[in-house]
Amino acid sequence: MTTSLPTPQPSQPAADGLMSAARRNLRETAHGLAHPSHPSVPPFAGARKRWRRLVPYVIVFALTALFLPVTITVLTNQYGVDDWPAGLLAVVQTLPLLMLAHRPLQAWWIILPADVLGALVLLMYAQPPQDIWPWPPPTLFCLLFLLLAVALRETRRTTIAVWALTAAAGLVLHLSVTERSNGSAGLVAAFGAIVTVIGAVVRERGVAQRRLAEQETISEAERAQRTLLEERTRIARELHDVVAHHMSVITVQADSAPYRINGLSREAREEFEAIAASARESLTEMRRLLTVLRSEDAQGERAPQPGLDRVQQLVEATVRAGLPVELSLAAGLPDLPQAVDLSAYRIVQEALANVIRHAPGARTGVSVTSDGAHLTVLVVNDPAEQPRSPLEPEASGTGHGLVGMRERVRLTGGTLDTGPLPDGGFRVAARLPLSPVTPTAPATAAAPEDS
CATH class of the missing domain: 3.30.565.10 (Histidine kinase-like ATPase, C-terminal domain)
Incomplete structure (x- = not known):
């Protein structure tokens, strides 16, 4: 009689953990796609020179002015689309490029659906001899600039999600109408990956430089504060010696007053004794404070203070x-x-x-x-x-x-x-x-x- 061994089952807690991690990543990705990770200000907004602040606006206006008429011309002349549908599609597909300077993620949410709609509209017209579908040349280049802008401004997770959804949209169109598609969807996925990597590298390098500059600023402020505290401590040690001298004189004069001045009353003697006791107590407290202020290697500071x-x-x-x-x-x-x-x-x-x-x-x-x-x-x-030697540190x-x-x-x-x-x-x-x-x-x- 043979006994079959039970088939090992995967651990339920491990499976739950994987599902929980997957759900968490999906939530974070969805949040990143819905919420930009940067304020609605263009790059170089804090630059001192005005021409640098204007560069992002000049670029987006130039791209829009270039792609709008080119898209209309290509749709009407190459694909045979009527004038008003071609103009409407061109406006929806290119005018959001004006948002690339400050809101590239929102521009992507408008342009990608418009490009998909444009690809579906092209299916209503006869296939031209030089057909490029689902992404006509202006649409293809517009998507590449859009992916680059998103990579320059958004986090790595959001950038990858945007590229993946763009590539997935092209793949779905390609698989839906394979006899019409000729590989432009693959071009967007391949070249989009390249520009996405370039933009992400440039962005992360800029973030690292800003963090380094912030850390240097913090370090400089801490060094200045530490220098100030050290100098105040040094002054406090020197003032101790100055004040201690006068307190010692007061103590000696108060102790010797009954012997130097004849005919003092009992009240006057008690007053001098109280003054001497207070002075000695103050000296004791100052010596305790000096023990804290003086470091172990500050023996040289016990010499008389100069003048x-x-x-x-x-x-x-x-x-x-x-x-x-x-x-x-x-x-x-x-x-x-x-x-x-x-x-x-x-x-x-x-x-x-x-x-x-x-x-x-x-x-x-x-x-x-x-x-x-x-x-x-x-x-x-x-x-x-x-002249200062180049090897000599200035500070x-x-x-x-x-x-x-x-x-x-x-x-x-x-x-x-x-x-x-x-x-x-x-x-x-x-x-x-x-x-x-x-x-x-x-x-x-x-x-x-x-x-």
Whole structure:
């Protein structure tokens, strides 16, 4: 007795999954055919030059002006169609070409049914000696331009669906009347595939370039923001040292006041003790903040902060580096607030670094003056005398040049003016108030010479 083994059946969940995927793809394809994937604006709509914005309109008007009379002539002379049916078919088949610049998908929905209708109308007339059916020559070329326009604007899925439906329409006509068809349906399918691939490649290349440009713009914005935050952190670390010095002085004076001043009342002694305790607590909190602000490799920043008394040394070091610099430092400068003193030094330092980086060998003048209410720092350089090496990167700095200057000037409530000179040089002018002022955003001139 033999027992037959059951025939394996396909897994029902797998079949359901395939059916679900097929239905989903059909829905997405139908949605793509019914809804354009781009706004109703022609290519180059955002171009700055007017002639580039007009190019798509010129092309579609030229195509319409060419195909309309040619279609009428071919239908009447070659196929023997009466004048008014030929004119009506030509209008329906060619006027939608005007939509190729902004709505090629909608133009395809009008032109393809009109072409199918035209092929059926031609069956009502006697077959001419040089018959090309179902697509006469004007219709064939019109369909190729239409497929190219759709491929340039629509997604890959929609483009393939448009080509497939166009080829299917020609195939159905060919199989329906094989004795009349002579291969023009196959030409549309073959050449349509070529122009569709070309248009899709051009479109996807343009999309990739736009995405790359957007990513570069985002990266540049992030880099600028990161540079700004790094410079603000650097300024915060330096301000800690400035404020900590004054807080230390307050602590020492408050602790020593009862021993230096005789006859203080108990209330006065308690007041000095409270001042000293508050100052020590503030110092402790600032040291905790400094631990967060200072990175592990920022040990060199623990040195005393520089001021205008070290500008002479800075200029001498710059001259030794090969940059001719002349320093004009006004004598008898008033006692400067420590924040202004440090900011002035940093502005000169960054300006000279920019000259070395962007204008090597240029003669440079540094001037520091004061009118009693403001401190003016001026750094002006001539055009570069030494050509830049092609192997030397232009942006070899940290990006802290003009960004740092603006932040320091804003901190002190001053103004900053930077920009190129008519002769090719560059000018940096900072005006810092010597009395406490509420910091405001200074008016600055955008310059390409930021380090």
